[in-house]
Amino acid sequence: MKYNLPHKTIERLSQYRRALLICLEKGQTHIYSHEIARIQHITAVQVRRDLMLIGYTGTLRKGYNVKELIELIGEIIDSSEGINVAIVGMGNLGRALINYFIGKRSHLRIVASFDINPDKIGNTMSGVPCFSIDDLPQIVKEKNIRIGIMTVPAEFASQTADLLVKSGIKGILNYTPKPVNVPDDVYLEEYDMITSLEKVAFYVKLNEQKIV
Amino acid sequence: MKYNLPHKTIERLSQYRRALLICLEKGQTHIYSHEIARIQHITAVQVRRDLMLIGYTGTLRKGYNVKELIELIGEIIDSSEGINVAIVGMGNLGRALINYFIGKRSHLRIVASFDINPDKIGNTMSGVPCFSIDDLPQIVKEKNIRIGIMTVPAEFASQTADLLVKSGIKGILNYTPKPVNVPDDVYLEEYDMITSLEKVAFYVKLNEQKIV
DNA sequence: CTAAAAATGTGAAAAACTTAACACTGTTAG
DNA sequence: CTAACAGTGTTAAGTTTTTCACATTTTTAG
Known part of the structure; x- marks a missing residue:
């Protein structure tokens, strides 16, 4: 192939x-x-x-x-056995992602979420259980999680990435506004909403100037 | 320039x-x-x-x-007077965006949000008031809103885009998984989280195959 | 004072990505 | 039956984006 x-x-x-x-x-x-x-x-x-x-x-x-x-x-693009995914950070964005994915792509299974807030730990949202971030390394191994989606506050970005890498994750999707560093064997994709909005704003401004 | x-x-x-x-x-x-x-x-x-x-x-x-x-x-990239922005759809993603932006970029002001849920309409989140989507055209004009961020469910994507365009918006950032159509004079940026995750999954799979 | 080091700035080459142009082939209308 | 049409597949050209290579300049060390 x-x-x-x-x-x-x-x-x-x-x-x-x-x-x-x-x-x-x-x-x-x-x-x-x-x-x-x-x-x-x-x-x-x-x-x-x-x-x-x-x-x-x-x-x-x-x-x-x-x-x-x-x-x-x-x-071409899916793994035959599917891939297990975890969401780290169950704020609004983490919850949005879970709602978004549920029932959408069977080969990408969100099997766990993590947070530091005791009120959230132990809950289940749309079938996705929330664990303490302290248990992340263990759960990642148990559940064979290979991709981590980071939706934590920016100040926790680096340490979260480090923890995911140390736990053996193979891909990270970073929604934090802070770029993180990972070893070469971990695939990293970063997306920043502010950049997108600023880009839109730039081209809106540009279009207006063209007209004038 | x-x-x-x-x-x-x-x-x-x-x-x-x-x-x-x-x-x-x-x-x-x-x-x-x-x-x-x-x-x-x-x-x-x-x-x-x-x-x-x-x-x-x-x-x-x-x-x-x-x-x-x-x-x-x-x-280069900012407008000197700043740009007013609205969020359409106050689900988890809409709320995430508001939290994300508040106090970050002074030239991009989120000045309104819209929803169809009566429980949300009339509330204020981090200083951003939530209006009924029915009032969108009027509020957009009153507040001189030039960019709309779409965080509505996919099934409302097209009609929301149409409404924004008709109301005179000049840029749209579409977080819906459904691509929308807008006239040439409206700048459109689309982002789909599933695509990003599938991309990560693809390269994770690829890395694994390389090793084998 | 001079040579080595470490940074910027940039023309030119390379790589990545997109589009043009057109050969080819079923399908349809007359 | 044949010509016009409307689609696919693909080579080649074009465009955009990135990287190389190196001239240039300031700083530092001897």
Whole structure:
């Protein structure tokens, strides 16, 4: 199987699948590249290129088979056994993520959450139990958790990342506004909401200036 | 002033500033390109290139003046009068965003939130009042809101975007998993947490396969 | 005073990513 | 039956973004 796919293609494949799943629900069996493109705000060529890279061939004039394509994307980007995920920090963002994911992607299982607040520890939200952060290393091993999502306050970012790494986690998604450091064998993805908003603000300002 | 900056540079400038603000608090007056680079997990050349693009010149052997650089980045990416922002959807994610922003960036003011739940309407969270979504067009005009952050459930994504556009908003940050369509004069930024997590999962899987 | 070291600034090369252009092929209309 | 059409697949070109390589300059050490 090909895995030297561009980073951007990986992201788009995930997005294509999301769109395709909606089509499947609606009973749509085939879809054209330009239909996918319109949904994702990209070009049809881009879509065809991505599908070419994963080796999927559509039917001429009929487009792509929705079900087949969903399955192929799954084979490429999912692990066959699924991956267990933990959320560290059960503030608003942590809870938002749990609500968001529940029942969405079966191969990504949120199996635990962690917090330091005694009021939260011991509770279960949408089937996800909340543990003390002190028990993190143990629970990570017991439950074979391989990805940690960090939704703790910024001041705890570094230590949380260190703890996750020490516990043997293999991927971190950091929603903290503070960048963290991890060893090379741990995959790190960081996202900062302020950056996104500032970017929007910049382009809004730019558009206004263009008009003037 | 130069505004034909690469998209990526805009994002990084926002991130540099965040890092610089922390340095400023610590009392650090100067910083080297490689120090910024290490924090952001990029190369020093990249940092220097970005600063070159915005026309900032450091002091040889002393690095960049933290305070000056923060101010220059502000001149580039901020609007002088600031921008008013609204959050649509006061679920966990909406509340997370408010907590996240309060007191962080003075030029981005979250001045209103909207929901359909009568229990939430009329409340104030961290100084942000919650209005009925029915009043959105009016409030947007009254308060001169130019950016809307969408944190509503996916099924309301399209109609919320339409409403925001019709109300005269100029930028949308869509945290819904459903892509929306807006006219060309409205800047749209979309972010999907599932895509990010799936990306992490993909690279975790990939790393494991490399080892085997 | 001079050489080595350590930083910035930048033209040019390289890499990553996107788009154009077009060959190809079923499908449809006449 | 044939021409026009509307889709896919892909090579090549173009664009954007990153990195290399190195000239330049200040500081430090001897």
